Amino acid sequence: MTSAIADALRLPSGPVDLTAIDPDSAPGFDGKKADGKAALAGMQPELADLQERLWAERTAGSERRVLLVLQGMDTSGKGGVLRHTIGLVDPQGVRITSFKAPTEEERAHDFLWRIEKGLPEAGYIGVFDRSHYEDVLIARVHGLADPDEIERRYGAINEFEARLVDEGFSVLKCMLHISADEQKARLAERLANPEKHWKFNPGDLDERAHWPAYREAYEIALERTGTDIAPWHVVPADKKWFRNLAVGQILLDTLRGLDLQWPTADFDVTAETERLAAEAPVR
Amino acid sequence: MTSAIADALRLPSGPVDLTAIDPDSAPGFDGKKADGKAALAGMQPELADLQERLWAERTAGSERRVLLVLQGMDTSGKGGVLRHTIGLVDPQGVRITSFKAPTEEERAHDFLWRIEKGLPEAGYIGVFDRSHYEDVLIARVHGLADPDEIERRYGAINEFEARLVDEGFSVLKCMLHISADEQKARLAERLANPEKHWKFNPGDLDERAHWPAYREAYEIALERTGTDIAPWHVVPADKKWFRNLAVGQILLDTLRGLDLQWPTADFDVTAETERLAAEAPVR
Numbered sequence: 355m356t357s358a359i360a361d362a363l364r365l366p367s368g369p370v371d372l373t374a375i376d377p378d379s380a381p382g383f384d385g386k387k388a389d390g391k392a393a394l395a396g397m398q399p400e401l402a403d404l405q406e407r408l409w410a411e412r413t414a415g416s417e418r419r420v421l422l423v424l425q426g427m428d429t430s431g432k433g434g435v436l437r438h439t440i441g442l443v444d445p446q447g448v449r450i451t452s453f454k455a456p457t458e459e460e461r462a463h464d465f466l467w468r469i470e471k472g473l474p475e476a477g478y479i480g481v482f483d484r485s486h487y488e489d490v491l492i493a494r495v496h497g498l499a500d501p502d503e504i505e506r507r508y509g510a511i512n513e514f515e516a517r518l519v520d521e522g523f524s525v526l527k528c529m530l531h532i533s534a535d536e537q538k539a540r541l542a543e544r545l546a547n548p549e550k551h552w553k554f555n556p557g558d559l560d561e562r563a564h565w566p567a568y569r570e571a572y573e574i575a576l577e578r579t580g581t582d583i584a585p586w587h588v589v590p591a592d593k594k595w596f597r598n599l600a601v602g603q604i605l606l607d608t609l610r611g612l613d614l615q616w617p618t619a620d621f622d623v624t625a626e627t628e629r630l631a632a633e634a635p636v637r
Numbered sequence: 638m639t640s641a642i643a644d645a646l647r648l649p650s651g652p653v654d655l656t657a658i659d660p661d662s663a664p665g666f667d668g669k670k671a672d673g674k675a676a677l678a679g680m681q682p683e684l685a686d687l688q689e690r691l692w693a694e695r696t697a698g699s700e701r702r703v704l705l706v707l708q709g710m711d712t713s714g715k716g717g718v719l720r721h722t723i724g725l726v727d728p729q730g731v732r733i734t735s736f737k738a739p740t741e742e743e744r745a746h747d748f749l750w751r752i753e754k755g756l757p758e759a760g761y762i763g764v765f766d767r768s769h770y771e772d773v774l775i776a777r778v779h780g781l782a783d784p785d786e787i788e789r790r791y792g793a794i795n796e797f798e799a800r801l802v803d804e805g806f807s808v809l810k811c812m813l814h815i816s817a818d819e820q821k822a823r824l825a826e827r828l829a830n831p832e833k834h835w836k837f838n839p840g841d842l843d844e845r846a847h848w849p850a851y852r853e854a855y856e857i858a859l860e861r862t863g864t865d866i867a868p869w870h871v872v873p874a875d876k877k878w879f880r881n882l883a884v885g886q887i888l889l890d891t892l893r894g895l896d897l898q899w900p901t902a903d904f905d906v907t908a909e910t911e912r913l914a915a916e917a918p919v920r
Contacts, residue, residue, distance in 0.1 A: 410835040437727045444720045445728050446766075452729070483729070534919040545910045551902040552693040556909055565919045619834040626839055627828045636817040636848045 356611075358382035359603040363587040365580045370573040377533040378592040383599065390595040394602050398442045401606055405447045405479060407614035412477025414617035417522035420479045420608060422601070425487050426530030427568060428558050429540040430591050431598075432483050435530070438598040439605070440481055449474045452483040465489040465507060466514055476522065479605070486511055487527075487575055494571045495564050508578040515584040524608050525584035528601055529572060530591040534565050639894075641665035642886040646870040648863045653856040660816040661875040666882065673878040677885050681725045684889055688762060690897035692730045695760025697900035700805035703762045703891060705884070708770050709813030710851060711841050712823040713874050714881075715766050718813070721881040722888070723764055732757045735766040748772040748790065749797055759805065762888070769794055770810075770858055777854040778847050791861040798867040807891050808867035811884055812855060813874040817848050 356364075362382035383390060411418060422440075424432045440448055451472035460468045466486055474480025490507050493499045499507075515525050541558060544550040561568075580586040587604055591597040639647075645665035666673060694701060705723075707715045723731055734755035743751045749769055757763025773790050776782045782790075798808050824841060827833040844851075863869040870887055874880040 413835050433729060436729045441724070441728055445724055445731055446716060446719045446733055446735070448728055450729055538913065538916075538919070541913055542910070545906060545913065548902075549899045551906065552696050552900045554902070554904070554909070556904050559909065559912055559916065562916065562919050616832045617835045619831075619837070621837070621839050623828060623834065626837070626842065627825070629842055630821065630824055630828065633821075633842065633845065636821070636845050 356607045357603050359600050360587065360607045363589055363600060363604070365576055365586040365588055367580060368577070370576045370580075372531065372569050372573055372576075372588070375531060375588050375590065377531050377536065377590045379590045380593060380596040381590065383596065387593070387595045390593075390599045394439065394442075394595075394599045397602050397606050401442050401602070401609070402444060404606070404609035404612075404614055405443045407616060408479070408609065408612070409444075409447045409477045410617055411614060412475075414620075417476045418524070418612060419474050419476050419522060420524045420526070420605070421474060421482065421518065422479065422605060423482045423485045423487070423525070423527040424530065424601075425485060425491070425528070425572075426591060427532055427537060427565075428561065429537045429544075430530035430532040431594055432530060434594055435528075435598055435601045436481065436483060439602045440479075442602070443479060447477065447479055449478045449480045450483060451480065453485055453488060465493075466510065469514075473518070473523075486514070487579075490575045491568065491571045494574075495567045508575070511579050512581060512584075515579070515581070519583045524612065526604055526608050527579075527584060527586045528589050528604065529576065529586060530597060531588050532591045534562065536592040537562070639890045640886050642883050643870065643890045646872055646883060646887070648859055648869040648871055650863060651860070653859045653863075655814065655852050655856055655859075655871070658814060658871050658873065660814050660819065660873045662873045663876060663879040664873065666879065670876070670878045673876075673882045677722065677725075677878075677882045680885050680889050684725050684885070684892070685727060687889070687892035687895075687897055688726050688730045690899060691762070691892065691895070692727075692760045693900055694897060695758075697903075700759045701807070701895060702757050702759050702805060703807045703809070703888070704757060704765065704801065705762065705888060706765045706768045706770065706808070706810040707813065707884075708768060708774070708811070708855075709874060710815055710820060710848075711844065712820050712827075713813035713815040714877060715813060717877055718811075718881055718884050719764065719766060722885045723762075725885070726762060730760065730762055732761045732763045733766060734763065736768060736771060748776075749793065752797075756801070756806075769797070770862075773858045774851065774854045777857075778850045791858070794862050795864060795867075798862075798864070802866045807895065809887055809891050810862075810867060810869045811872050811887065812859065812869060813880060814871050815874045817845065819875040820845070 359382035385393065408418065408420070424435060426432055436450060440450070453468070453472070456468065469486045472482065490504055494504050518525055541554065544554045576586050576588070589597055589600045642665035668676065691701065691703070707718060709715055719733060723733070736751070736755070739751065752769045755765065773787055777787050801808055824837065827837045859869050859871070872880055872883045
């Protein structure tokens with residue numbers, strides 16, 4: 355059983371048309387901004403409980419873990435999701451991996467090499483801030499790899515993610531879907547505020563000229579790599595509060611679906627309780 | 638300028654007598670539990686602001702970073718500090734490293750080898766959940782290394798931490814100081830609650846027999862490695878709320894002391910603003 359939000363955002367199979375999804379909408383949620391913020395805050399206790407169960411399971415040998423992939427154009431709010439949604443979870447159980455432009459060493463390997471190294475261990479909620487999808491997005495838009503190689507990568511990604519699921523990963527992929535106008539407003543805001551200048555890069559404006567090419571690259575990637583075992587969710591992201599809420603709900607649904615149980619004691623509880631009660635004074 | 642709490646907890650140089658520090662006290666703080674929780678929550682905006690400045694500085698080439706070392710007996714609340722205090726900070730800027738019993742590979746290297754690998758990069762707040770201090774604590778109590786080697790390690794630690802400070806680290810070390818009675822109560826609680834059985838290990842009870850030896854090992858370590866550049870704080874930890882507050886205050890003081898400034902733009906702000914305003918329609 356999944357929530358109305360997750361059901362509304364999960365991408366069905368078949369061709370993808372991002373222009374048909376309104377970035378300013380809030381599918382599956384009836385409330386306003388204040389309701390959305392309250393709903394997200396209200397998830398905290400259950401998220402914390404389920405994360406601790408996932409972590410506890412690991413001590414009993416479970417291999418299960420979660421991988422949340424965040425993709426989206428600049429300013430779409432990957433950082434905001436990490437701060438406001440992932441920030442609700444005990445930081446001990448979270449592993450965030452940010453993928454920047456690949457280094458020379460990384461470029462000398464297959465595109466999945468650095469991804470493998472960033473995978474979460476058992477018991478963790480791993481979050482990818484950008485991911486292996488950059489290798490079929492920016493790589494396609496800017497011709498950073500041959501067309502044959504780009505073509506190969508869609509299949510390689512599907513095989514990779516299928517292997518992860520076999521190994522105990524829950525793979526959830528969210529594309530934060532922002533409009534070009536909203537991005538323009540957010541970039542203007544960064545330029546207007548000296549405290550945000552460090553976030554701005556003149557190259558961000560150059561990239562805007564490739565907006566239609568990025569949209570097409572996303573549509574192809576979403577269609578080719580949206581699978582039953584590792585589905586894509588397109589998260590309307592012009593409303594920051596809905597974006598944060600939606601990713602929280604998708605994560606919560608995933609954790610609920612794992613039916614996480616507290617491990618049973620691998621020692622004699624009664625004997626240990628008596629031993630503690632009977633111990634010589636310690637001071 | 639540091640706070641009353643940090644001033645009260647910072648260990649002066651000279652011999653250390655942990656029996657003289659009440660684990661149930663709240664030095665430097667006048668309020669009760671509710672006041673302490675409110676004071677910690679009240680730090681959140683400033684902690685978040687300073688952490689983001691530290692992160693932003695990194696983009697302008699700063700090498701500065703923070704390393705918070707958490708040490709303490711089982712149940713002293715290292716995990717609680719991570720959840721309640723470090724959980725206040727944006728998880729993107731935090732790197733937590735937990736040190737368990739060393740692996741075979743780690744034991745084949747110098748004791749600082751695995752520590753080096755766990756150090757935070759520039760811009761991060763790194764937190765060590767246990768640390769290189771285990772190598773002069775449990776190692777001393779259980780004779781896991783020769784006395785000569787243990788003796789060598791105090792000096793090696795001081796040299797290591799001095800190098801870190803030279804490289805741009807702020808090193809803050811907190812010993813969570815719990816009483817044997819409070820530990821007993823917390824272990825009993827774990828045994829009484831099936832949801833906490835996974836946290837219990839029968840070996841925890843065996844370790845209690847070595848309580849005086851651990852205290853002595855801590856006293857020696859604190860005396861030998863408490864330096865002006867990397868001071869120890871002994872944090873009374875029987876009151877969970879005070880423990881969380883105190884570590885938060887020490888972290889906040891440290892960040893305040895860095896006088897963190899937003900980086901200035903390395904591009905022409907006016908020109909970029911005009912370029913964005915004048916761009917061709919993007920859709």
